[in-house]
Amino acid sequence: MTVPSSADLAAALKTLIAQRDAxxxxxxxxxxxxxxxxxxxxxxxxxxxxxxxxxDVDVYTVRHTRAExxxxxxxAKALTDRIESELHELHRVAQLERTTTIPTPQAQNESAAAAAPIPGAADHGDDAGLATLAPMARIDAVAPESPASAAGLVTGDLLLRVGRLTAVDTAPTMGGLGALGAYVQQHKNRPLAVVVRRAGPSHCTLQLTPKEWDGRGLLGCHIVPTDA
Structure with missing residues (x-):
């Protein structure tokens, strides 16, 4: 049996999200x-x-409309559940595809950083609920003395959840990473719980406060899609 590629899964996922939006x-x-x-x-x-x-009302119309x-x-709920499942499968397949390539020195350095513990972070181990979350993005760089650095984020971290946002909310048809940027802007100077995956099945929750600092942006980190 042919295993769907990440591109096939992404296309199917886009169709599911369009169906839910409709x-x-x-x-x-x-x-x-x-x-x-x-x-x-x-x-x-x-x-x-x-x-x-x-x-004073058309009772038949109201009852029929309520039923609809x-x-x-x-x-819509069933589609949302399926979308979350497909996102998880897309991430799994994308990871398998990446293992077939020879890692660059930069990727090796990021992998080593990913294995390092996060100081002061809450470790959730194999939490079943978090294990079903697909990454919405990857931290590509963190500026020193930035809000992201102060929160404990490092290069290579996979973002599973930022506040209430998950990969479902940052899918291409939902605005992609632009939706995350808008969400961060809305929460300026307000702490956000950020769940990251760094190594193996373990997950950590950090507290990140978007705010003005000496550098660019409100976070001070470069965020890219997981397949970038």
Missing amino acids: LEAEILDLLEILKAQGNVGMTAPLVGADGFPRA VIRKRND
Whole structure:
């Protein structure tokens, strides 16, 4: 059986995300229908105090629309679960593909840095929840005396989660790493929990505060896609 390449998986992932986006757009349209029906939403009663159906709304339309919203929300959740699974598989295959290439001296240095412990970081070991997260990006360089350096980030770290963001939120159809940049800007001078993978299955959580410093940007590190 032919194993899909990372390019094939990325294309399939893009299709899944587009399907989920379309579903979410349809859900918004359905919620607009409920809004037009007296803003009944998903929970307002459709029976009056006298026990009869309300005369000020189209009860059939509301019930049918609510059922469609529930169905599409379930479909969207199933797609989100599948997207997360496919992201994990994409990362696994990409790693296998990279092992077939001869590492450069720079890559070897980054690998050595990746094996080093993070001072003061919380080690989560083989936490099952974190193990399912695919990396959203890789730290390509860290400037001395920057917020990223103060947090304990080093070259080669794989970013699994920044605040609430995961690889799902930074997929190409969601804005890519630009979504991460916008999120960091929104959290200027506010601490963010950052989960990184550095060596093996272990994960560490750091506290990173985006802020102005003597260098460029709010973090002071260069972030690239994992396949860069």
